[in-house]
Structure formats: C-alpha cells, structure tokens
Amino acid sequence: MKLASLAAGIALALGLFTDALAEEPIxxxxxxxxxxxxxxxxxxxxSAATARAGEYLEKEFANDPNIKIEWTFFKGAGPAVNEGFANDQLDFAYQGDLPSLIGRATGLKxxxxxxxxxxxxxxxxxxxASGIKRIEDLKGRKIALQRGTNGHLAAIKVLAAHGLNERDVQVVNLDSAGTVAALTSKDIDAAFGDTQLINLAAKGAADIIYTTKGDDPRFGRNAGVIGRQAFIEAHPEITQRVVDAFVKAAKWSSDEPNRPALFELWHKSGTPVxxxxxxxSNDTLAYRNxxxxxxxxxxxxxxxxxxxxxxGLIRRDVxxxxxFEPKYLNSAIERLGLKDFWQSYGADGKPHAS
Structure with a gap:
C-alpha cells in the first residue's frame, strides 16, 4: 500500500511538474x-523598424499569454548582435551584411x-570648411565610420572605386552619435553614414558630398532578419509566426499610400520626418522594403x-x-496572398520576368 501511495505521489508530482513546464512562458x-x-x-x-514601432510581433502573439517579446537595441550595432547570438541571448535580430557574414565565418549557428x-x-x-569636395579629397584626412558594420564594408568599396584604400585615410571608429558630435565640432574631416548625416546637412553643420544612391548598386548595403538555428529547430511554428509578422510589416511598409504614416511611425526613433x-526620395517603398x-x-x-x-574584414572564407532559409518567408508570402507583390531581381540587377 505504501509503495502504491508513493508511486501515486510521484506520478502526481511529475504531472504537476510537466504542467508547469508546459505553462512556462517563452x-x-x-x-x-x-x-x-x-x-x-x-x-x-x-521593415524591421516598422515591426518594432508598430508592435507587429506583439500583436501576432497577443492571444498567447505564455509568449512574450523582448526587444534589445544595440549601440554597438552588428558586432554587438553577434555577441548576443554567441551567448544565446538573442533568438532573432535585424543585422547588416558584413557582421552577419563575420558571424557565419566564426561559426555562429x-x-x-x-x-x-x-x-x-x-x-x-x-x-x-574642410575643403573636401569629392571622394579623392579624403586622402590623408580623418574619416569616421563604425567598424564591423555593413557601412564599413560599403565605405571601403567606395574608396577603392576612387583609387583609395583604408590605409590612405585616418579611420576613426565612431557610432552614429559620436560621428555627429565629431563632425559638428570638426574633430574629424568627414564621415560615412546615413540619416544622421542628412540631418546634419539639413542643419547646415556639414555637406553631403556623395551618396551611393543612383551609383553602382554593389556599393549599397544589405541587411536582414537572422534567426538562431537552435531556436528555429526547437520552435518552427513560433518561427513561422515571427516571420509572418515581419512580412506583414514589410507589406505595410511597401505600400506607397502609407508613406506619410510610415515616416511618422519611424519618427519614434527621433529621426525627423x-x-x-x-x-x-526617388526610391519606391517596395524596392527598399x-x-x-x-x-x-x-x-x-x-x-x-x-x-x-x-x-581584411573577414579572416576566413564564408x-x-x-x-539562407527561405521556406518560412515563402510560406508567409503564399498564405498572405503576396506572391506577386514584390519584384524579384536577378544577380545582374535586372527585374525577373513576372
């Protein structure tokens, strides 16, 4: 009798433990x-910025009380994201091409x-008053960029196209905020970046002398949503819903009638509309998003x-x-009726036939 009671007690305890595990939030x-x-x-x-500001992931899991979304924004940009993945502190992340490739080369799954x-x-x-009017004028000057980011690689490619390399300039490693401060105080001569530089120029504190927009598309930058392989394999259904949410954000971000509302939403970042x-300007939303x-x-x-x-930015072959794992994206596009919504392009940069 005692053995039977003990067995029943153990079974009950195991059942409660299993139920607790099942209800443990993700x-x-x-x-x-x-x-x-x-x-x-x-x-x-x-579109990832839209997903955050518009709470697309939170809305996707709104009826799942045991699933929570936690966002982390990294001042250290892509390299800091790699650290997060390496320490299993991230499940998904928006990340630029160079740091994600560095992560891949160093064995991040x-x-x-x-x-x-x-x-x-x-x-x-x-x-x-720097006297810099063209890219060739950068030789020997003090230039800011953020090392290890996709902007870093793009900047080097632009320099190379104009007969310069990284050793021909004095590179200062600065994030966006540091770049703005240094350029305003003239502690540096020039900087590579994006919206923060447009904003400085609009205030009359700097001059935009070049943009890759309208130039060789290979000089531009790419980025995407990366997932931790262990999480994807453990939670394929959740991964699908995460991708669904990002695709919905991309769709809304790509609709031209939403342009004013989109920029207002992104203004939460502090960047002026x-x-x-x-x-x-001169880009369709669907092309960029x-x-x-x-x-x-x-x-x-x-x-x-x-x-x-x-x-020399990546030490080994990648x-x-x-x-690339497109199955979740393809499933979302099919189920959301977006098969012909975005234009796909060939490696030559030309649109694929519909």
Missing part, C-alpha cells in the same frame, strides 16, 4: 543592430530568414563575403551553403 528575444536618437529603443528605414533594409544607400558628409523623406531572398540579394551577400575577406 520569451522571444529580438535584437536590432542600431539604436534611435538619444538611445531611444526604436530605429527607422527598415544562424539562418537568414528574410531581407529587411536591403539596398540601403550610404552617404558621405564633409565638415564645413523630412530627413526620412530625403532618405527615401522588399523581404525577398532573390538572386540579387544572394549574389550581393556572396560578393560581400569575398570583398570582406579581400579587404560558407553560405544552407545559410
């Missing part, structure tokens, strides 16, 4: 390789799930991997086989 940790003005936990210019912020332009601003209007993993995107990541190693 926290989905989402990282973002940027941060807003004055460290605001928002960003701009990408991640999957590329969808594009976000692909085809982003890069800007070059010069301090007032007129600056966002300039940043997206497409989530597609098309031949153009894959070819550009392959080129970035080669160029990254060539310029194996991209099996890294």
């Amino acid at each position: 926290v989905i940790h989402v990282g973002y390789a940027a941060i807003g003005v004055d460290n605001r936990p928002y960003s701009e210019g990408t 991640t999957k590329y799930l969808l594009a976000s912020g692909a085809r982003k332009p890069l800007y070059l601003a010069a301090a007032k 007129p600056i966002l209007e300039e940043y997206f 497409s989530p597609l993993i098309d031949d153009l995107l894959v070819s550009q990541y392959k080129e970035q991997a080669v160029k990254g190693k060539e310029f 194996d991209l086989n099996g890294w």
